[in-house]
Amino acid sequence: MKKYIAVFNTALQNAITWRGQLWFNTILNALPFIAYYYLWTTVFANRGTTAGFSYDTLLTYSVVALIFNRVTSVSPEYGIMENIREGSLTKYLVQPISYFGYYWASRTASRTFVFLVSLPMLAVILYVLRHHLQVPAHGWQWALFLASVPVAYGLQFVFGLFLGFLTFWILEARYFQLVKGLVVRFFSGVLLPFAFFPHSVQTVLGLLPFKFLASFPVNIYLGKTNATDALIGIATGIVWIVALHWLARRMWLNGLKRYVAVGH
């Protein structure tokens, strides 16, 4: 455990050293909030409810979903793809450290840092929209909403592992990371709540694990899910993580047999 804490600390220091980029990221991350504010205000401000959402609920949905997505979007695939493609994976294989554990620790560190520096921007957004944003009525909503943060984080991480290990078979898998964010935001309900989709699509989306990345937690936050369903959902999410993590490990073991350590 001690060595993973060391990895966490090093990665955190690394993130702090390269903080110049973060100012740009802060501006960039504020842009979707601005887009949604104008879109929902123009389209829904003077309507009653659309697909079961009032204007304030919809605005709250988008803000909470965007923040939730930002906090949980961990992407280990960036480093993994480079390691496999350029042969630097060897370095990790010969060291007495678990490759999975290394990425868990280092990515969690950089996510923590990104979250901390985006707090001022979030504060401004929450302040500007304070008259519209809703807060959960019950304590259990807060508890289960927060409990779904690690579930989403774990799923995002496992998706990243899949994408990363794909590089063992397809060297150009790095292009897929360009759309990973967009695909996830669409199928998880960040872009639009599931209630806007046709019923048949809603059924499919409900069966896929993407919903745990936005739709499911935000619905708990808004009180659109009852406590029992929320608990069952979180349990289902954990089962998904365990199953997919097992699959990712199989992929890793099979992929290693193909690994040729280019250039090393």
Next chain:
Amino acid sequence: MLQWGTDMKRYFKLLWLFIKTSVIREMEFRSGFFSLTAVLFLSTFITVAFFSVLYGSVTSIHGWSYGEALFLLGTYFLVDNLTSALFYRNFSRVSDYINEGNLDLLLTKPVDPQFTMTTRYTGVSDLLNVVTSFIIMGVALGKLHLTVTFFGVVGYLSLILLAIAIVYSMWLAVSLLSFWLTQIDDLQDLWSGFYEFAKYPPDIFFGPARLLFTFAIPILTIVAFPAEFILHRVGPSSILVNLAIAVILLTITRIFWNIGLRRYGSASS
């Protein structure tokens, strides 16, 4: 005048050679080319799906029907694909040229270094995805039952050319910040982040955002004017407005380039 003509001819010939070598280059890594093409298609599809789902719940967004919004989206992708094809690979290298001193090589050649730096590489996948934007616009026109006149096409194409010029100068201006700031890889994302606003009907923006995106960062006019010209929402004066914006921005970027060049210290080589 004669000198100017031969110069132009020389630059067009060079541009043609640059595009040709880029195609040859990308065809060497064919699986990469196919993956990238598939990825671009997927991201286009998702954005179209977003608007289709949204219009499932509303019939109009501030006076824009589904067909009109779709036509705007097609135009958004057209400008996006053309500018990505022409500039992305070049502008993402600007910081390397400057920070690693590779700009030296361009400065010694008998060609304007700004020209070589900004046109050397073309993205073939993006160019291929232009087809998708025409399909989207075709579907939109079908929904609108709109006949497009010859005059409309000429106006549209002129506005697209001006859009490319405007995007060129704004994107380059952002990339040229590398003369002052080192170690910033995300400048490209800053541009594309702002460009995303152009996919929404321009009328949804009001107050300060409307002013900002029309005058300071004219993202709304780049995409909206060509689309609105075909949809008979704006007249020929839009061409004059964008022409003025393009000339002003190209001049500012050129001045910016010259100031930056004076700061260039030819690092490490």
